[in-house]
Amino acid sequence: MVNQISRLDIHDQQIDQLQQVVNEIKASLKLLNEERSESREFRKVILAWMKSQEKNSVDSSGQELQSDLIHDPLIPVVDGKHVTIHPPEQFTTIQHSEGISDLIGGVKVEDTEHPNCGDSKTAPHFSFSIGLEPLTDDGPKVYSRKKNRVTTAKVGQLGKRPAIALNGVSNQSNKRNQLVGRPFEGLTYGRRGGSRGGGQGRGCGTEKPRLLDDEEGGVLFYSASPSSSSTYGYASLEKQRQRLPVFKYRTSILYLVETHSTTIIVGETGSGKTTQIPQYLKEAGWADGGHIIACTQPRRLAVQSVAARVSEEMGVKLGEEVGYTIRFEDVTNSDLTRIKFLTDGVLLREMMDDPLLSKYSVIMVDEAHERSLSTDILLGLLKKIQRRRPELRLIIASATIEAKSMAAFFQTRRRRPRLEGEDHGLRTEPAILSVEGRGYNVQIFYVEEPVSDYLRATVSTVMSIHDKEPMGDILVFLTGQDDIDTAVQLITEEAQNSGKSSLGMIVLPLYSGLTRADQDLVFSPSPRGKRKVVISTNIAETSLTLEGIVYVVDSGFSKQRFYNPITDIENLVVAPISKASARQRAGRAGRIRPGKCYRLYTEDYFVNEMPSHGIPEMQRSNLASSVIQLKALGIDNILGFDWPASPSSESMVRALEVLYSLGVLDDDAKLTSPVGFQVAELPLDPMISKMIIASDQLGCSEEIITVSAILSVQSIWISVKGQRELDEAKLRFAAAEGDHVTFLNVYKGFLQSNKSSKWCHKNFINYHAMKKVIEVREQLRRIAQRLGLTLKSCENDMQVLRKAVTAGFFANACRLEPYSHNGMYKTVRSSQEVYIHPSSVLFRVNPKWVIYNSLVSTDRQYMRNVISIDPSWLREAAPHFYQQQPLNPNRP
DNA sequence: TTGTGGTGT
CATH class of the missing domain: 3.40.50.300 (P-loop containing nucleotide triphosphate hydrolases)
Structure with a gap:
């Protein structure tokens, strides 16, 4: 493929013109005191202007191919100075000499060849001992480091990236700050060359913005461009905002979002993308007409802190114009909220009510490089939504994403007439933009020989x-x-x-x-x-x-x-x-x-x-929950679903199998009614959900919901060093039936103590886990009621509770091996050897028949959270599952 | 007789 590069040249004069136009519009609209239309107009002007510039540039300039800027989405371009930085794996480096004399500290320094230095692109090494007294006989740890190298990329050298080796050890150690301030060193992490961050708002307006296409035709790349700073009254916050690296790309980002269905933004830590981009979008009018700008995060804490920061920067009250939603906490206002931060899991749940996410105009998926389960599912679904809602804009933001593979994923091949709204040049190919981060240099040291004991x-x-x-x-x-x-x-x-x-x-x-x-x-x-x-x-x-x-x-x-x-x-x-x-x-x-x-x-x-x-x-998880979520969204062809990373067909088949055996899917792999839809509504593992639904008829839903809540938090026990004390504490709650009933005892004790943290501490129970249990339990009760289940307590009848557990977990039934002296069980389903986990109250009790909640594998397979059952309940609960394996009456 | 990386609805 031809590496075709086109470039958009914008002259300073034109920038000033644009700014003038924008200011005029703003001024006239301010007179009308109509903020919404102001931003809408602003957006139109930007777009029209950008388009005209693009056209002019392509028409008039024959210099497109002379750009010396290499496009590589993984590699940030620094300050528009067209220098490409090698990714660290090619370029593991130490950038400056700071601290080296401290490290060497009079200990021998010797020149060595790195074992892998055979080829010419690798610079020679030196190594040194850091002079410590080893704990063991291993000898001192020897670290090696590479010499500094700085590269610049030049025209026509895409394949070959020359490395310029700097001077050797002696020079480096002489002048501590010798290299600081040189452009583009500090390559591995962050604040490159110390020349960063000086772009005090409009001060950086001297650089020309550029637009480049790469060989894939449509992957766009912008280097630094001036930004039209808005005139808000929050001076210091506004200044802080302008100092963020992402500020220089404001116009570029808005242009890309305007013209592309999907924009991929690669930005390192500290670039400010998460807090700034939603604000830019809002300022540009993407929240007009009642639309909402969404920004997802994988973690709750991030959602809360980012939302708080953005509301502060905008000078609005959190929960009004800027809000957030995480599980158990909805700090939004449906009339006022225009920028909404939420966990990706919450957005997935929202899709169950509004599959096209129609209230959002832009959805920014942050931290996409982490590839969490819900991020990946969300990306797959958003891609589908885009086909139905071409006007929806996606921004995929991440630190070190493999941008091209993500771009390839969102590359849609649309072969149908354009709809209205696409005629303003909306491109379906994703655009990629890199923003540099703002951190400090980090020197990297490696051990010279592999260590055998990483603890020592x-x-x-x-x-x-x-x-x-x-x-x-x-x-x-x-x-x-x-x-x-x-x-x-x-x-x-x-x-x-x-x-x-x-x-x-x-x-x-x-x-x-x-x-x-x-x-x-x-x-x-x-x-x-x-x-x-x-x-x-x-x-x-x-x-x-x-x-x-x-x-x-x-x-x-x-x-x-x-x-x-x-x-x-x-x-x-x-x-x-x-x-x-x-x-x-x-x-x-x-x-x-x-x-x-x-x-x-x-x-x-x-x-x-x-x-x-x-x-x-996605590729290392049990997918039962994910599959049912997709089914609930009406995606029937799960095996053909377009994932960012396809899970193995085995795990898909296994998930379908489990759901079928639970009666959640029918013979056509469609959700059953009502059980399938009920299970999908509950935010739990399908087996737990099934247990809750079964508890309705058995009359123990209150207890089962409590057990479900406890099973879905990490652990209600505090991990302590002296394990004996914890075991003793557990005995106070231990129930002969097993762990589930023990959990109920703990919960009752917690309520009786008036939810006291002191009581928790005394009993080695995690107070925060218990508080979460209360929250989850309340949510589950609300959902259960909505699903038409009756909330009923079985009082002290633990047999029905165990039957309800069996109804959800019948597939996990195990039988104690006869004459087993070491507590060996075998699973009924596959005759696997398993043992009761020592943390279980049934450890060493070894009832003949048990059901486990999960298996953990170390040197043996251990069953965690175990309850004893009567084998006849298995056939009662799942005749379809056990009918082919009649229980052998001759065995004990 | 033994052991729970981290998220999330």
């Missing part, structure tokens, strides 16, 4: 940072609670043993199982002269942001959930992270000032073996 490597690295590096907090990424607790202990001990230099350290664990109070410790600022060391799971990678982190230690691993559709088992396994994750982790070090990231894996591994992106959640 972690400890020695932390100790050496503490010894050799200037003040600044350390964030360590490990995999789970177990590792983290061990590391905290080891580092604390090591600090005590190593004398005065290590006194000023506060070591804190961070994972979701901690109580809120323990989590909050991590957010308190470190006392004067003390260094905070936070040992965290992935929770600090995206969900929580810690201020004050200067050093990151990355183990290269995280726990990830994988689903095996053949065995129907979800596993939680320690797995290597992706490059995208590694970059995200490193970026956590550059938030307040230049930072350093120590990777406990080799550079060779990072470059050659680490996958560039993680596996989308």
Whole structure:
């Protein structure tokens, strides 16, 4: 394909003209005191003007192909200066010499060849010991780093990107800031060359905006362009807004959204895209005529904080013009709200009432690179909606998305006459725009040899940072609670043993199982002269942001959930992270000032073996919930659904199978009535939903709804180090029937204590989890009533409760192996060996027949949340499922 | 006799 590049040239004079026109319109419309039409007119003018410029440019200019700007959606263009930056995997680099002498600290420095340096595009290495006393016999950890390299891309060199190696070690270590201020260094993360962020609003109006097409014809790229700043009265906030990198692209973004069905915006952290773009859209009139601009986030906390920020910037009350919706919390006003932030899950639920999302004019899907289950489903559905609603605009925003594959996904081949409204040049091919971020340089260090024990490597690295590096907090990424607790202990001990230099350290664990109070410790600022060391799971990678982190230690691993559709088992396994994750982790070090990231894996591994992106959640999850959601939206051909990442056919088939066995789908794989539709309405795993529906007839819906609420929160128990105390606490609530009944006892106790947090603490129960249980329970009761179920308590008749559980979970029935001395069970469905999880109250009780809620696989398959049943209930509840396997009366 | 990365409706 020909790399055809066209360019839109806009002269300063014309920009001023436009600004004048806009100001005139604004002024005249202000007289009319009609804000809505002002913005609508503004939008029209921008559009008309842009179109005329595009035409002129193509007609008059023969220079299109002389552009020296290479289009690559992954790579930000810096300040319109046409310099391309290599993606870090080609270019793992350290940009400036800061701190190197500190690190070397008199320890030997030697020139070595990197094992993978054979080819000429890789610069030679040097390595050095960071001079620490190892905890083990492993010897000191040796880190290596590459020399600085800066590249510029030139015309005709798309394939070849020359690397310019800078001077060697001695030069680097001499002048600390030698490179700071040079343009376009600092390539890996953030604030490139320190020349960023100076574009004080209109001050950047000297650059010319450019428009480029790439070979795919229609993937557009803008570099910096001047922006027409609006004249609002909120001076300081307005200034802050204008300082954000995204501000320079305001006009470009509005133009792209105007002219393209889908716009993909690649922006690093700190670019301001999430808070600014919805405001730009509003200012440009996209919320006129009662329409709403939506912006989705994967996490509740992000929704709340972004909405609060935007309402502050706009000087409006949260919940009026700017609002947000998350589960249990709708802070919007249907008459007033024009910009609405919401979780992607909420938007999916909204589709069940309004499948075309007709009240939204623009939907911005943020953090799309995370590829969460609901983001992917949402993207698939939005693509479908676009075909019915060509006027709907989508913005896909993400940090490190594979923009081209996303663009390919949204590339529609429409072969029908254009509808009205498309005649103003609306393009169905997605546009891509990159916006640079605003962070600081992060130096990356790799171990020279693979480490065999990342826990010990972690400890020695932390100790050496503490010894050799200037003040600044350390964030360590490990995999789970177990590792983290061990590391905290080891580092604390090591600090005590190593004398005065290590006194000023506060070591804190961070994972979701901690109580809120323990989590909050991590957010308190470190006392004067003390260094905070936070040992965290992935929770600090995206969900929580810690201020004050200067050093990151990355183990290269995280726990990830994988689903095996053949065995129907979800596993939680320690797995290597992706490059995208590694970059995200490193970026956590550059938030307040230049930072350093120590990777406990080799550079060779990072470059050659680490996958560039993680596996989308869609491809490693049980899809039963997702399938029923799509069915409820009327998508019959699930197997043919156009996903951003197709799940395996096995997991699709498995999901359909489960739903069929639950009586949710009929022989034609259509939702049954009423059960199928009822199950789809409930925001739960289909098996739990089925259990609730069955409880209606059995007369125990109140209890079952309570159990369902508890099953759908992570864990109601506090994780504590001394496990014995927790086990003892559990015994206070333990019921012979099993965990579900035990949960009911806990819930009753919680109510009797008047929902007291003190009571929770005393009984090793997670107070926040219980509060969530109450909320979920209320929601489920409301939905159940809407579905026409009767809310009824079975009082103390636990047999009907167990029957209701059986009605939902009959497929998970297990039988104790006769003569088994170690509590081995086999599943009825597939004769798999399983054991009762030690956290269950039925552990070591081993009733003959049990049903489990879920399987967890470690060295054995463990059943979690187990209840004992009578096998005859299985055939009662699911004759279709068990009729082919009559129970053998000869076996005990 | 053993263990719960993180989200979300």
